[in-house]
Each structure stands twice: as C-alpha cells, then as structure tokens.
Amino acid sequence: DLNPIMLARAQFGANITFHILFPTISIAMGWLLLFFKLRYNRTQDEKWLDAYKFWVKIFALTFALGVVSGITMSFQFGTNWPGFMATVGNIAGPLLAYEVLTAFFLEATFLGIMLFGQQRVSNRVHTLATFIVAAGTTLSAFWIIVLNSWMHTPAGFEMIDGKAYATDWLAIIFNPSFPYRFTHMLLASGLTVAFLVAGISAYRWLRHDRTASVMATLKTGVYLAAALIPLQIFAGDMHGLNTLKHQPAKVAAMEGLWETTKGAPLLLFAWPDAEKRSNHAELKIPNITSLILTHDLNGEVKGLNDFEGAHPPVLQVFWAFRVMVGTGTMMLIVSWLCVYWLKRKPILAKPLAYALVGMTFAGWVATVAGWYVTEIGRQPYLVYGVLKTASAASAVPSALIASTFAMYIALYLALIVAYVSVVFHLARSAGKSINSTPASAPISLSLST
Amino acid sequence: MDSFANGGWLPVAFLALMGLAMLAYVVLDGYDLGVGILLRRADDAKKDQMIASIGPFWDANETWLVLGVGILLTAFPLAHGVILTALYLPVALMLLGLSLRGVAFEFRAKAPSTRKVLWNRVFYAGSLLATFSQGLMLGLYVTGFADTAAAWAFALLTGACLCAGYALLGATWLIIKTEGTLQLNAVAWARGSLLLTGAGIAAISIATPMLSTQIFNKWFAWPNLFLLMPIPLTTLALFLTIYRSLKRLPTRLREGNEYGAWVPFAASVGIFCLAFYGLAYSLFPWLVIDKITIWQAASAKESLMIIFVGAMVVLPAIIAYTAFAYRVFWGKARALTYY
Ligand code: HDD
C-alpha cells in the first residue's frame, strides 16, 4: 500500500523536475536574445536579426511551459508539505512573496511587450523590454535559490517553540551556500542554452541550412559553451568544498565513501549497497578524493558510517553526481574540440556536428542530475538540521495524490515530447523559409518593421 | 487576538491585499479564459484574431493568481493548508486546465500546421476546464467544504455560472479589441452569456443563504438587509446597461462607430466587483467558514510586516507598468508576429 509521504515527495520531485527544465533555458536565453538584439542594433547585420527571430520563438515556447509548470509549483508548495510552512513559513513566506512581487510580475508583463510589441514601441523600448525580461528571470532565480540555499545552510534565525523566526535578513539571504549555488545554477543555465543553440544550429547546418545566421548562432553556442564549462567545473569544485563544510554526509554519499579514510580514492564506478553498507564493483583511483576535498593526498575524509541513521540515500546521490560530472566532462571535450576545429577551418567537421546535435539537451541532463545530488543529498532533512522531511508531509489521502500524480506524469511526458519535437520542427521549417540567403550571397531579407 | 495598534491590523490588511489580488485575477484572467471558452465558435481566421487580443496579457494576468495564492500561503499558512487540502482535486483539475491552455497558446502557432486543429481544441478545453474548476472551488468554499449532495449541487451551479460569467467578460473584451464580423459575433455571444450569467447569479443568490445559516443570519439581520440592498440593485442596473448597450451596438458598429463599445466590458467588470464585494462581506472575518478566522490563521507579525512594506513599495510599480503594457497594446488587436 502506498505511503502518502513517499507519494507527496515523488509528486513534488516530478513537478519541480519538469519545471526546472524550462527556467534553465529561459534564464540564459533571455540574455542571449538581448545579445543578438544588441549585435543587430550595432552592426545592422541581418544575420543577428534572423537569429533573434528564430530563437525568440523557442524562448516564447519555453517561457510558456515554465510559467504553467511554475503555477503548479506554487500550489504544491502548500499542498504537499504544509509542515514546511508551519515551521519555517516566517522565513520562506517573505522570500516567496518577494519573488512574486519583484520578479514574476516584471517578467510576465514585459514579456508581452518583448514578444508582440516590436511594432508598437520604439526599438529602444523594445530592447529595454528584452533586458527587463532577462533581468526578471534572473531575479526570480535569485529569490528561489536564496530560499533553497537557506534550506541547505540555514542561518539568521532562531527557533521559538518549534517555529523559526527571522533575526537577520541579510544572513538569511546571503546564507553560506547561496553564492555557490546561485553561481553554479546560472552557469548551468548558460551551458544548457549554449548546447541547445549549438545543437539546433548544427542540426540545421547538417540539413544544409547554412545561412549566415545559422553559422553565427553555431559559433555563439560553441564559444559560449567552451568559455563557460571551465568556469562551471571550477565553481562546482568550490561548491563541493562548501558542502563539505556544511553537509559532510552529503559529500560522503557523493563519493560513495562508507568508512572515514585517510587518502580516500576516487570511485569512477561502484554500486553502493545500503544494506551491506559497502560498495560492489568498485573501480577507483587511489587518493584522488582526498586530494580534491582536502588538497592533500593523504587528507582525511569522513565516511557515511559516521552519520549512520542521518545520511541521505547513497546510491541515488552517488550516481546523480557521476551523471552530472560525466556530462560536464563531455561538454568540456566536445566544446573545446569544436573551438579547436573552428579556429582552423571555416566549417565544422561532420562528426563534431553530430556530437553537438546529440548534446542538444545535455544541459538538461546535467542540471537535473545536479539538483538530484543537492536535494536527495539533503535527506532526511527538509531544512538541514531543523526540519525532517517526514514531519512536513501533508495529510492528503494516498489515493487522491496517486490519481493526480498519474495525471501530472501523463501531462508532463506529453508536453516534453511536444516541446522537443516542436523545437526540431521549428529548426526544419526555418531552413525552408530563409534558404534563399546562403552565407556567401548578399543579404537581401527585408525588415518587416 | 492582538490589539490593533500592536500589529493586529496586519491580518486585515493582508486579507484586503489577497482579496484585491483575487479580484484582479478573476477579472483579468476571466476575460482571457472567456475568450478561450468562446474560441470554438469562431472560424480559423477569427480564432487567430481572438488569440491575438489576449496574447500579450495572459501571462501577467495569471500572475495575480500566483500572488493571491502566495499571500494565502505566506500570510495565512494555517488556512492555506485546510483550504487547498479540501480543494485538492478541483485545484489539480484547474492546474491541468491552465497548463493545457497556456502551452496551447504557443503550440498552436508553432507546431506543424496539421496539428493546429488539435491545439485549438486543447486551448478551448483547457480554458473551460480551468474556469469550471474555479467555479467548483468557489462553490465548495462558500459552503464551508460541506460534503453533502446539496453542497456539490451548489458547486456545480457555481461552476457553470462562472463559465457564463467569464464568457461574458471574454465576449465584451472582444467587442473592444476586434473589428468586423468577429466584433459583431462577439456582441451576439455577449448577449447569450449575459442571460446565462444573470440567471446564474440569481440562482446563486437564492441558494447561498439557504445553504449557510451563517450567511443567512448576516444577510437578513437588521440593518444589514438595508445596507446590503444597494448591491443587488446596482447589479441589476448594470445588467440592464449591458443589455441596452448590446442591443444598440450592432447598428453603430456596422457604421464604423465605436462609441460606447467599452460599456459592456466595463459594466461586466462592475458586476464581478459587486459579486465579489457581496461575497467578501458575507464571509468576513472567516477564512474557512465556521472554522478559521483571519486572526487565528495569520503568520508572525514581523514576517508579515516585511512583506507588507515590500508590497506597498512594489505594487504601485506593478500597477504602473501594467498600465503601460495596456497602453502599448491599446486599440484593436493586430496579428501576433514576433517582429
Ligand atoms: C533557478 C530557477 C528557478 C527555480 C529553482 C524555480 N523557478 Fe519557477 N520560474 C523561474 C525560475 C525558477 C523563471 C525563470 O523565472 C520562470 C519564468 C519563466 C520560466 O520559464 O521560468 C519561472 C516561472 C515560475 C512561475 C510562473 C511565473 C510567471 O507567471 O511568470 C511560478 C509561479 C514559479 N516559477 C514558481 C516556482 C516555485 C514554487 C519553485 C520551487 C519550488 C520554482 N518556481 C523553482
């Protein structure tokens, strides 16, 4: 029989997983569109306008999916775990309220002008609207990541009669893990968009849609990816060190380390077994984990057995971490190879183009895996050290949760399929409509404004 | 209960804020959901015009719902849990409807053209489902979540009535934003939904005091009866205004004379405001009838104060740039193009 707590968690997890797919794209895509727009304003080169026109469609589609899944989220916050608001509502409440007041209205209102107002406002106001939308999405990410980081490293509050009361709002907002998480998330968004743009452009290129605009977006995507990925790896490393300080059990789970060890190895592969409290089939490189985490080959790293009964599920965290880092490594290899090639040759090599197409949605994989590391790694706590997940769950009966859960899953799967296929459909039909202007030919598209 | 000077006014202020957010939501998303409900009646070219009239606004309109629910969650967490748990199923259905409709906006324009028919249907069905669920929620809420056959029958009635009401808002909005035959069609649609809305409001007004002794006592006590009388009277006057205006408009519009084209919409908004006021008056100070008052449900004063100050600073800005956006898109809707 179904446990309502597990169901409520699974339902929330499924919803936020679906939601984050779209903000990850919207956040950085807003800035990229601003970039295209500014390039066009400055150079008057049609290829940037074409790039804007094509990507703004995908942006609009993504934004709509982000909005509707976000509205669902805002209801689930209360329905799925009322105990959360009852305990830390005094802190979560203002943060959520500020997100709605300062970010959601801003982005939603100016989105209308950005998408449909081109012919009704001056070019300058339109550029400004584009900027406001990009800033609005980033601001909303700021507030929600503040709240989420506070759940990982709570600060600036006191507990009275089992309820949290704010004592220092600056300490709450700039809590210890916030700078790392916010940076890592923004970079994740940038990488997701970079690979999306590079992948779709490579797809168009492979279909012999080789307009100046396709080449320009292909290069933009590839260079952006190549520039961001080293930053992301560095930021991720710093993030891990910060986590080691505040949530050592999570790091032990990420590394699959059961016993506290001096000179802990890096596990490339293993199958952690929660019952036996050890790993099967380890493939390891000696001392590297100690080197990464303590900057000393023989440094001591705490193992899971030091936290028995109070550490997260190991298998999920361990593998989610490997999926994220593995995807990050792939990103590094592919983007740098592409840059290396493009520096030497005017056009891409086919295998590289196929690799880019294959990695179109790689950002999604790494981002979702990263969130799973973070969120599952926080268990059994909901607010680390303050509130356990089990004590926050709601009293809605299992059957009701199960039926709505099934409905959401069906909806989400259908929408993801529709989204991905429409993105590729747009890529194909864009090729048909502007095939008349190959990169070398003089550009003859007329402006519709 | 806290003394008023000592922050005891905050729950009242938040109730007012939440009420305004909900009212703004109902009126604003009401017209765009209403356009969705009417979508089925138009041919393809008109469908595009109808959607063009709401395209730039729908996202911001729905944000008022997020604000309303956000205030309920942050200012009255206790009531939020009770209300949303009791309404779990209709809320899920509403979210399904809103999701389908929101994505159909985009998909109908971007998916292969053979799919457009499908997404138009999804748009219509999503709008209807979201509206009906909202009406259902309202009905269940007013009866204090009584799990009786009478309460459910009442909720079905409010569900149907809200569909008519939103269709009225949608049709009258279209009268302002469109031209040509679509505008004339909208006048006809408005007439139909006006009659249904009127019948619905009358039925709800009769059924409400019969279902709730709490409300009965409030309405029919002296001097409340006298004080409340202006509400139904003004509502009736607004109905007659719309009726007359809809009768005269077709001849005028055919001559290209737009004079008074905004009257039906404005008066419909007036009806919604009055109905809302009547409801708020009947329920105050209960958040969940006979169970939770606003004072029992409120959060800590300090946190409320922080949100309140923020809201007082930011809301005027939101209203200002919303007004700006409506000015940008003033006049007749044009085809939606991204450049
Ligand atoms: C890192 C970014 C991020 C994260 C973790 C979340 N969101 Fe989100 N959300 C956004 C970033 C974002 C975004 C970028 O601002 C939107 C706007 C458009 C889009 O695609 O995503 C968005 C839209 C959006 C909306 C619609 C706003 C509108 O009408 O414009 C709501 C109500 C929420 N979200 C609510 C939530 C809740 C309750 C979350 C957590 C439990 C959450 N979001 C996590």
Ligand code: HEM
């Ligand atoms: C955006 C990316 C996010 C993803 C992919 C994500 C994913 C998840 C997953 C998979 C769980 C379930 C963990 C488990 O039960 O073992 C979870 C739990 C949780 N997350 Fe997140 N999360 C994200 C962001 C956030 C944010 C921004 C917040 C709040 C501000 C948040 C609040 C919570 C809470 C309260 C829980 C515990 C309740 C539960 O287990 O269902 N999450 N998340």
Ligand code: HEM
């Ligand atoms: C390759 C090197 C990387 C390292 C060392 C790394 C490190 C980490 C660590 C340690 C966490 C968990 C932090 C915590 O829970 O406290 C994390 C989370 C996360 N990672 Fe990575 N990461 C890497 C690559 C990536 C890439 C390529 C992406 C996406 C494109 C990504 C996206 C995320 C996201 C979205 C989260 C969850 C949010 C957060 O806690 O920051 N990571 N990463």
